[in-house]
Amino acid sequence: MSVITTPPAAIPIVAESPATRRALRPRRRRGIRHTLVVVAFLLPSALPLVFFVLGPMVAAAVISLTEWNLLAPAEWVGLDNYANLLGDPATWAVFAHTLYYIAGYLPLVYFGGLALALALNTALKGRSLLRGVYFLPVVTSWIVVAIVWRWLLNPSNGIVNATLATFGIDGPGWWTDPAWAMPSIILASAWKDLGFVMVILLAGLQAIDPELVDAAKVDGAGWWRRLVSVVMPLLSPSTFFVVVISLINGFQVFDQVYAMTGGGPGGATQVVVQQVYDLTFRYGSAGEASALSWLLFLVILAVTVMQVRGQRKWVNYA
Amino acid sequence: MRETTRGRSIVLHAVVIAGALVMFFPFYWTVVTSLSPGAGLSATPSLWPADSGLDAYRELFTELPFARVIGNSIGLAIVTTLVQLITSATAAYAFSRLAFRGRTVVFGVYLATMMIPLQVLIVPLFAELKAFGLIDTYLGALLPTFASAFGIFLLRQAMNQVPFELDEAATLDGAGHFRIFWTVVLPNIRPALATLAVFAFMGSWNSFLWPLVVLRSPELQTLPIALAGLQGQYTTQWDVIMAGSVVSILPMLALYVFAQKYVIQGVANAGLK
Numbered sequence: 001m002s003v004i005t006t007p008p009a010a011i012p013i014v015a016e017s018p019a020t021r022r023a024l025r026p027r028r029r030r031g032i033r034h035t036l037v038v039v040a041f042l043l044p045s046a047l048p049l050v051f052f053v054l055g056p057m058v059a060a061a062v063i064s065l066t067e068w069n070l071l072a073p074a075e076w077v078g079l080d081n082y083a084n085l086l087g088d089p090a091t092w093a094v095f096a097h098t099l100y101y102i103a104g105y106l107p108l109v110y111f112g113g114l115a116l117a118l119a120l121n122t123a124l125k126g127r128s129l130l131r132g133v134y135f136l137p138v139v140t141s142w143i144v145v146a147i148v149w150r151w152l153l154n155p156s157n158g159i160v161n162a163t164l165a166t167f168g169i170d171g172p173g174w175w176t177d178p179a180w181a182m183p184s185i186i187l188a189s190a191w192k193d194l195g196f197v198m199v200i201l202l203a204g205l206q207a208i209d210p211e212l213v214d215a216a217k218v219d220g221a222g223w224w225r226r227l228v229s230v231v232m233p234l235l236s237p238s239t240f241f242v243v244v245i246s247l248i249n250g251f252q253v254f255d256q257v258y259a260m261t262g263g264g265p266g267g268a269t270q271v272v273v274q275q276v277y278d279l280t281f282r283y284g285s286a287g288e289a290s291a292l293s294w295l296l297f298l299v300i301l302a303v304t305v306m307q308v309r310g311q312r313k314w315v316n317y318a
Numbered sequence: 319m320r321e322t323t324r325g326r327s328i329v330l331h332a333v334v335i336a337g338a339l340v341m342f343f344p345f346y347w348t349v350v351t352s353l354s355p356g357a358g359l360s361a362t363p364s365l366w367p368a369d370s371g372l373d374a375y376r377e378l379f380t381e382l383p384f385a386r387v388i389g390n391s392i393g394l395a396i397v398t399t400l401v402q403l404i405t406s407a408t409a410a411y412a413f414s415r416l417a418f419r420g421r422t423v424v425f426g427v428y429l430a431t432m433m434i435p436l437q438v439l440i441v442p443l444f445a446e447l448k449a450f451g452l453i454d455t456y457l458g459a460l461l462p463t464f465a466s467a468f469g470i471f472l473l474r475q476a477m478n479q480v481p482f483e484l485d486e487a488a489t490l491d492g493a494g495h496f497r498i499f500w501t502v503v504l505p506n507i508r509p510a511l512a513t514l515a516v517f518a519f520m521g522s523w524n525s526f527l528w529p530l531v532v533l534r535s536p537e538l539q540t541l542p543i544a545l546a547g548l549q550g551q552y553t554t555q556w557d558v559i560m561a562g563s564v565v566s567i568l569p570m571l572a573l574y575v576f577a578q579k580y581v582i583q584g585v586a587n588a589g590l591k
Contacts, residue, residue, distance in 0.1 A: 037495050038418045045409035045428070048465035052443065053431045059442035070445065119334050122327075132578060133338040136345065139574045139581065141524035143542040144563045147549055148344050151351065151556050159347055162362040191341070196585060203586030252435045255526045259546050273437045273527075281531070286441045293438040300435065 064291035069284035081291035091292070093267070094275040095299075097182065101271060102250035104186035105193075110242060112190065113197030118227075120198070121205045131202070135195035142192070142255035149188035150175060150260055178268035181261050185269060189256055197242050204238025205231070236315045244307055251300050272296050345567070352561040374561035383537050384544065388565065390533075391523055391540045394456065398463045398522040399515050406469030406514060411499050413470070414477035415485065432467040436527060444531055454534045462528060463521075469514045472584075476510030477503055513584035516577045523570060541566040 064081055068074035085091045116134060120127055137145065152160050153174035161171030175184040208231065216230045232239075254273035257263060263270035263278070270278075272292065279289035353370040354363035378384045412418075413425050443462055444453070452458035480503055488498050504511070526542045533539050539547070545562050552558045574581060 034416075035418075038412060038416050041408045041412035041416060041495070041499075042424075045405040045465045045470060048405065048461065049428065049431055049467075051446075052462040052464070053434060053439065054427075056439040056442035056446060057434055059446070060438055063441055063445075070441075070448075116334070116337070119330055122330065124331065124334065130334055130338050131582070133342050135582065136571075136574070137341065138585075139520060139570045140567055141526070141542050141570075143524075143526055143545050144566055147545060147559060147563055148348050150549075151560065152344060152347065154556075157362045159362055191344070194341070199582055199585045248435075252437060254437065255542075258526075259549065273435075276437055276440065277527075280441055280444075286445075290438075290441045293435070293440070297435060297438045 060290045061294060063287055064294050066287045068286045070280070070286050071284075074287070077287065081288045082295070085288065085291055085295065090270075090275070091295075094270050094272045097269060098251060098253065098271045100182055101186060101189075101253050102247065104183065105189050105250060106243070106246050108186065108190040109193045109197045109246065110239075112194050113201050113242070116194070116198040117201035117205055120202055131195075131199070134198055137192045138195045140192065143259045145188055145192045146256040146259035149184065149191070153184050153187075175261050176265060178265050181265060181269045185253075185256055185260055188260065189253070192256075193246075197246075200242055201235065201238050204235045208234045233316050237317055240307070240311055240315045244304060247303055247307070248300055251296060251303070348560045348563050348567070351556055352564050354557055356555075356557065374555075374557040375565075377558050378561050378565065382544070382548070384562070384565065386537050387539055387541055387544045390456075390538060391566075392569070394459060394529075394540060395519045395522040397460055399518040401460075401464045402466045402469050402518040403511060403515060405465045406473050407504065407511070408499075409465075409470045410473035410477050411495075411503060413474045415482075415498070415503070416495065428467050428470055432471075436462075440527070440531060443528075447532065453532055454538060455532075456538065458532045459529050459538075459540075463525075466514075466518065469518065472514055473507060473510055476507040480506045509580065509583070512577065513580045516573065516580050517584060519573065520570065520581075 063074065065076065065078055066074035067077045067081075120131055124130070152158050155161060155171070155173045155176050158174070160174075164171040172180045175181045212234065213226055213230055216226045221229065252273055253271050254277070257269055257271050257274050258277070261269045263274045273296070276289045276293050276296070279285045279292065350365065350367055351363055352374050353372070354367045355369070355371050355373045409428070413421065413428075439462075447453055447458045447461070450458075452461070484502050484506070485498050488502050493501070524542065525540075526546075529540050530543050530546070533543060536544075536547075541562075545559075545566060548559055548562050
């Protein structure tokens with residue numbers, strides 16, 4: 001799934017012209033013809049959404065209440081799967097690993113992206129070329145990113161450890177070492193997404209009225225003061241968007257983990273979705289896998305709702 | 319004062335350019351490794367390969383069905399893009415231009431589907447397509463990609479910017495909704511259509527989890543799946559693995575250079591809402 005398949009937090013209300021109001025004015029009798037037109041326009045999207053999103057969503061809830069290996073008939077077990085999952089330390093471990101990933105990844109891409117956006121928002125020569133280079137990893141697939149970083153961070157003859165060796169530093173085992181495996185994944189992921197965050201924050205910075213910043217300058221506010229007291233509050237909608245998206249994507253992290261470590265070594269990078277995948281296709285516990293994916297969905301939903309609720313406290317929409 | 323500003327500007331340039339070089343280095347290293355026969359077996363390849371060759375690429379296309387894999391990726395991406403353009407544009411028109419009962423609710427349900435992670439759907443989707451006999455078929459890989467809530471949202475936003483006065487003029491000329499859709503609204507949202515097309519293509523080209531689950535036969539696989547398999551098969555032949563990576567990056571790179579405006583604009587707009 002692409003990075004931006006998530007709804008923006010606030011749906012802007014478009015100012016309605018008289019023509020808009022006339023077009024959308026509810027009319028009592030529109031007749032069967034109008035209904036058919038509506039159906040014709042909605043059907044192409046409604047069919048796939050119902051059959052491949054909403055239907056499976058409900059089915060996942062039902063499957064999560066059964067014991068099923070995808071082959072033999074499913075057996076009804078009620079809430080047993082959920083009870084088993086919550087009582088299993090492995091479940092808490094996969095959520096902990098996922099949180100570890102987010103805790104490393106989010107500050108890295110946010111502050112890295114912010115620094116770049118601030119730099120590129122000045123009168124810099126070759127700005128669009130630089131922006132293009134920083135954005136390049138965004139269009140690369142997660143699998144390629146994972147493979148390339150496995151090679152860069154190869155413990156025996158990767159370029160990173162070879163470079164460290166010339167400085168007399170004995171590089172770590174990276175993705176082969178349980179302690180370094182998650183940092184390796186975080187590093188690769190941050191490399192891929194840095195440009196994405198940068199472009200969003202840059203767009204936010206460019207939308208800020210320069211007169212506001214100039215006014216603060218006239219009042220004698222230094223660079224840091226202007227950043228903290230003027231720019232950051234005005235940038236808060238973009239920051240909010242980045243945080244919401246990053247958290248949603250962070251909880252769903254899978255591709256790069258699958259291709260870099262497969263959850264290893266020794267389960268050190270086993271994240272939630274990797275566990276869902278393994279439960280389904282390796283251990284034949286489709287019921288438990290569905291329960292775990294529902295738990296993940298509920299966590300994502302709760303975190304997103306909390307952020308949307310909490311945004312009033314710190315997000316300023318001009 | 320002037321001097322310090324100048325000095326600061328030079329430092330800033332140096333830092334940003336150095337950062338760009340670091341960001342770009344993995345791409346360079348991928349290409350260099352793919353051109354260094356036997357890379358990874360003995361030592362780290364040199365920064366500038368002395369005896370370079372295309373052995374890795376030859377291996378890729380002769381020992382493996384890589385040409386077929388590229389064809390699969392291109393075919394699936396094109397179909398996904400075309401279908402998403404159609405389903406998104408028609409739905410967006412309904413939400414932007416047609417009055418009907420429950421419109422807000424239906425639109426809300428559409429948007430909510432964006433929040434459902436694919437992972438939640440893997441098991442039931444797999445079972446459903448298995449019941450239809452669509453596992454290990456192109457159609458099975460394609461069907462779940464046909465509707466995009468993101469695309470619908472993007473195009474609806476664009477359509478709302480198209481003045482409704484244009485519709486009225488067309489209506490007076492006797493045009494129905496299908497004519498207005500085709501001749502008035504669509505031509506006016508070309509940039510948004512281009513943005514969606516690029517993202518749909520990119521999304522399909524790079525998608526991993528669903529194709530991994532559905533496409534089992536080697537000759538049906540897409541590039542990301544084949545690459546993941548390559549990694550298991552050629553554990554230490556990094557030149558071959560990197561050649562596969564280069565092959566999978568190049569088309570995206572071409573698309574990106576060609577459509578950079580729409581890609582960056584699309585991302586930038588996403589954050590401004």
